[in-house]
Amino acid sequence: MKLSEKELEIVEILEKDSRIQTEDLAKMVNLSTEETEVAIKKLEEQKIIVKYISVIDWSKVEDHTGVTAMIDVKVTPQRGVGFNEIAERIYRFKEVDSVYLMSGTYDLSVVIEGKSMNEIANFVSQKLSTLDTVISTTTHFILKKYKHDGTIFEQSDEDKRIVVSP
Amino acid sequence: MKTKTSYLSKKAQELKPSGIRRFFDLAAGMEGVISLGVGEPDFVTPWSVREAAITSIEQGYTSYSANAGLLELREEIAAYMNRQFHVAYSPKSEIIVTVGASQAIDIAMRAILDPGDEVIVIEPCFVSYAPMVDLAGGVPVTVQTLKENDFKILPSQLKEVITPRTKAIMLCSPNNPTGSMLNKKELEDLAAVAEKYDLLVIADEIYAELVYDEKYTSLAAIKGMRERTILISGFSKGFAMTGWRLGFVCAPEELTQAMLKIHQYAIMCAPTMAQFAAIDALQNGRSDVEDMVKSYRRRRNFIVQSFNEIGLSCHTPGGAFYAFPSIESTGLTSDQFAERLLKEESVAVVPGNVFGESGEGHIRCSYATSLEQIQEAIKRIKRFIDKLN
Numbered sequence: 001m002k003l004s005e006k007e008l009e010i011v012e013i014l015e016k017d018s019r020i021q022t023e024d025l026a027k028m029v030n031l032s033t034e035e036t037e038v039a040i041k042k043l044e045e046q047k048i049i050v051k052y053i054s055v056i057d058w059s060k061v062e063d064h065t066g067v068t069a070m071i072d073v074k075v076t077p078q079r080g081v082g083f084n085e086i087a088e089r090i091y092r093f094k095e096v097d098s099v100y101l102m103s104g105t106y107d108l109s110v111v112i113e114g115k116s117m118n119e120i121a122n123f124v125s126q127k128l129s130t131l132d133t134v135i136s137t138t139t140h141f142i143l144k145k146y147k148h149d150g151t152i153f154e155q156s157d158e159d160k161r162i163v164v165s166p
Numbered sequence: 167m168k169t170k171t172s173y174l175s176k177k178a179q180e181l182k183p184s185g186i187r188r189f190f191d192l193a194a195g196m197e198g199v200i201s202l203g204v205g206e207p208d209f210v211t212p213w214s215v216r217e218a219a220i221t222s223i224e225q226g227y228t229s230y231s232a233n234a235g236l237l238e239l240r241e242e243i244a245a246y247m248n249r250q251f252h253v254a255y256s257p258k259s260e261i262i263v264t265v266g267a268s269q270a271i272d273i274a275m276r277a278i279l280d281p282g283d284e285v286i287v288i289e290p291c292f293v294s295y296a297p298m299v300d301l302a303g304g305v306p307v308t309v310q311t312l313k314e315n316d317f318k319i320l321p322s323q324l325k326e327v328i329t330p331r332t333k334a335i336m337l338c339s340p341n342n343p344t345g346s347m348l349n350k351k352e353l354e355d356l357a358a359v360a361e362k363y364d365l366l367v368i369a370d371e372i373y374a375e376l377v378y379d380e381k382y383t384s385l386a387a388i389k390g391m392r393e394r395t396i397l398i399s400g401f402s403k404g405f406a407m408t409g410w411r412l413g414f415v416c417a418p419e420e421l422t423q424a425m426l427k428i429h430q431y432a433i434m435c436a437p438t439m440a441q442f443a444a445i446d447a448l449q450n451g452r453s454d455v456e457d458m459v460k461s462y463r464r465r466r467n468f469i470v471q472s473f474n475e476i477g478l479s480c481h482t483p484g485g486a487f488y489a490f491p492s493i494e495s496t497g498l499t500s501d502q503f504a505e506r507l508l509k510e511e512s513v514a515v516v517p518g519n520v521f522g523e524s525g526e527g528h529i530r531c532s533y534a535t536s537l538e539q540i541q542e543a544i545k546r547i548k549r550f551i552d553k554l555n
Contacts, residue, residue: 013464024541027471028464159535160210164190164203164514166293166342 001046006031010039011048016150018052055151059144068097068113068142069120072106073128074135083107086133095123106138117141177301184293185520189504193514200543202531203514205342207406207487211443212454215405218446219439227438233430235263235414236441242448243414247399251374251384253392255416262426263436263444267372267400267413268294273432274368274396274415275302277424283333285368288319289522290490292342292370299336307332310524313492316481317344317524321355328359334366334396335359337385340373343521343530344490345466345483350383357388368396372413375404375455377485378463386416393418403486404455405447410440462487465533469540473531476548487534490518494527496554504529510553511546 003011009029013020026036043049058064075086083101090110091099098111110128114120120139129137145153171179186203193199210216234240240257247253255261264270271294279285281303287295289308296306309327311317324335337356340347348356360367369385386395400413415425466483473480473491480491493503500517507513518525533540 009464012460020537024468024537027468028537030467030471157536159201159208161201161204161206161208162190163193163199163201164186164516165205166184166186 001048003048007039007043010036011043014040014049014052055148057145057153059153065115066113067115067117067120068111068145069124070140070142071110071112071124071128072102072138072140073108073110074106074137075108075131076133076135077107078133086131089131090128093123093127095119181297181300186293186516189508189514189516189520192505192508196508196512199508199512199514200535200539200546201514202533202535202540202543203516204532204534205488206408206534207403207458208534208536209406209458211405211407211410212447212451214450214454215407215443215447219410219443222439222442227442229438231263231435231438231441233435234261234426235436236438236445239263239441239445239448240414242445243416246448247384247397247416251371251382251387253384253386253397253416255397256419259419260416260422262415262422262429263441264400264413264415264429265433265436266402266411267370267398269429269433270398270400270413270415271295271298271368271370272302273425273428274398274417275299275304276428277421278333278366278396279304282331284329284331286324286327286332286335288335288337290317290341290343290518290525290528291336291338291521293520295336295338295370304333305331308522310522311344311346312524313481313528317341317346317490318348318352319356321359324356324359328363328365332363332365334368336368336370338370338372339385340377340483340485342373342486343488343516343518343525343528344481345486345488346481347377347380347382347484347486349380350388353383353385353388353391357385357391360394361390364394366394366396367391369398371397371399372403373486374399376459376462376487378459378466379482379484382485396421401444401447404458405444405451406454406458407440407443407447410437410443412436412440412444462534465537465540468537469531469533469544472540472544476544476551478547478551487532489531489533490525490528491531492528496551498554500526500529507547507550511550513543513546513550 006029022036023033026033058066077083087099095112097113100109102109124137124139240261243261244255244257275298279302284305284307285299287306287308289310299306307327309323311319374382386392386397396417398415401407469489470480470482478491480489500519504515504517516530518528
């Protein structure tokens, strides 16, 4: 779908801050609030804006035991449907966060969130590896998130500039 | 012993401290100040650029460079100016890398001025131009751009102040503090005046990267102007590199070589590590610059509309990162407005009169600060104005 310049601006801004007030967003792109509302609605209907989520630093939450793993999956593509069918069979599991088809030494990259390493181990051994077309899996656990979707978790927003300058 | 001050030169004694200094002192001691008074980007230098400087230090490139700057950097500057602004300069003989654009202005003035020579300084403008003309022995002749002309200089205004002693016009577009930018047609009109009276133009194009509506035209790209332009630019604003102190000047060889003599005696060369950083900025910084421009444009749209909404009439600046709203409706002078706003609402802005006579009745507000800070500042300014009525 081809977006207009204004629509493109709107999605770029919302991608960075989905909670921005529509009036403020409207001012930034030089549209009226109504025009901006209409544009956002259209983008939502077109599923270009898929949903609005927050980036949470779970490591700050006490007693949070979640773990994230990235799993490299090699599969045998199927005649007629290629990788799509197996990808779908994998992404339908609610534990699965993302699934990407990759170039390189393996085929699918699967990101999965679980409560514990054990839970992920069970998922890999019982659900993922047992799928017919899956040839092999390599599981990497994430030890620490430094930057996620463009957001640096531990960053000071201290303004280092002098207060008034020419 | 004589009194200490009696050792001082007349020039140093007579030099007035910048009006900005007073506001810096006022604001510096205060807590919780939201500053729209900052004349530099709110972005940190792109990491790739910082990393290049660190690497150069690790590899031991810590000695002097050639007086005019690393040849590799001058070649990158030549290619960049050609690519971006369609002006051609020889890296070997027509480009000098300087300590910020400020030093470029200094050597330009010192290279062209004899005692009594006049330079037309178009105000409101950056606070250093007139003092630098003065320090170089010249006479600054100020001319005021007006709000009704969107703070753009008219050829007729220039003609009124040209005398037989006029040697050059000092031009800054996009302008600090008004954000006004001359388009191609307006530059051609100015060029016609320069040609008719055989004047040089010192073009401070430090904000050339930060333009939001029209395509930028460099004065040197106007027909016939390359020969009479001393083009000054740098890395501070476009590439968010203010603290590195790195600028450059491009001019025809005869002018450049004279500036180089002054530069080599006064400065030797610009800092080498900053030059390595600048090479990276030119090679890899394009997408960073484009992202920053997008971000400034959005904040500009926001702040200009917000000022107009709260009753401070504000023209839309074509470039730089300053809004220059009128505060005349409040009945206060720029100085009173800025001082009371700082004391009563802890918002720092710069009174327009420090940039020149016709800046009176305006305040300079930099939108190179986060949207949240701008929103909060607008809220406080509105509260301040409401209280006045």
